Ligand SMILES: NC(=O)C1=CN([C@@H]2O[C@H](COP(=O)(O)OP(=O)(O)OC[C@H]3O[C@@H](n4cnc5c(N)ncnc54)[C@H](OP(=O)(O)O)[C@@H]3O)[C@@H](O)[C@H]2O)C=CC1
């Protein structure tokens with residue numbers, strides 16, 4: 503790429519607004535034709551700053567799309583049995599079609615146990631072992647919202663991903679691993695990098711697609727990006743800059759913008775798409791639970 507070339511900035515905020523518009527139209531149709539209103543329950547235990555960022559936007563957007571939003575805020579010292587009892591109630595509640603338990607949970611709670619207590623039909627995060635297994639075996643699943651949003655932006659930008667070299671940096675259950683599964687499902691050649699990877703710069707330089715989900719501010723440098731590559735920055739890191747608190751990604755945006763063909767900004771990239779995909783999954787869950795065909799917004 504020429505030195506003066508700048509990457510296209512992928513506008514996740516606008517993309518998400520379009521998706522939410524389509525979801526809103528489907529919700530209205532569901533109401534008119536079937537007298538159904540999708541409902542999303544969000545369970546927040548304690549006060550985690552990253553979770554607070556997420557929950558703030560989510561409740562508003564759920565209601566804006568015409569869905570019901572049920573918020574359950576529990577104290578940090580909530581007992582496992584009380585949290586499990588709440589999940590059992592939500593599983594049984596016909597007005598609730600999606601259940602999201604904000605992660606991370608306080609240390610005394612076993613998040614695997616809690617997540618797997620969610621009815622897989624209502625598991626709009628796609629974190630239960632049943633949905634993880636379905637995704638890994640190519641069966642119809644609830645797909646984790648963040649990777650789903652990333653895939654939508656990649657498909658929009660690149661069309662067919664077949665044979666492209668994709669590097670996912672990070673191997674968490676909520677982002678890195680499901681992202682790798684989705685890319686594999688889309689026929690990319692997938693490398694998963696993590697904290698033990700040797701020469702991450704060289705691994706990234708080989709990639710047509712870099713998805714960064716590390717949680718380290720601006721760790722991925724501009725000259726690690728192959729000219730013209732597509733860069734999806736999942737990282738949400740709060741840092742102090744010039745005496746102000748700001749959000750930055752895992753990619754050095756200013757450095758990468760001169761190398762990449764396209765790049766997502768932080769904020770305004772993956773984050774808004776994650777919430778839009780949560781709404782899409784809630785709508786899909788509502789249709790499936792009620793024996794209706796998948797909505798046009800499902801994948
Ligand atoms: N925009 C959105 O919608 C969302 C954003 N996020 C953000 O994405 C980021 C990642 O989140 P999450 O996946 O939950 O994070 P985790 O902390 O669970 O996972 C981080 C991963 O990065 C790897 N890693 C750590 N250091 C390095 C390094 N120096 N080189 C290479 N790999 C490294 C870790 O490797 P190892 O496994 O070896 O320890 C791990 O696999 C965070 O900033 C988070 O806030 C998360 C969810 C949604």
Ligand SMILES: Nc1nc(=O)c2c([nH]1)NC[C@@H]1CN(c3ccc(C(=O)N[C@@H](CCC(=O)O)C(=O)O)cc3)C=[N+]21
Nearest residue numbers: 553555556603604605606627738769770771773774776
């Ligand atoms: N069960 C569960 N599921 C999750 O999907 C989940 C979770 N737990 N725990 C926390 C992480 C983090 N996460 C974010 C989603 C959107 C934004 C987001 O909307 N970000 C805006 C910035 C908002 C601002 O300006 O503060 C943006 O990037 O533009 C951020 C973070 C979902 N997560």
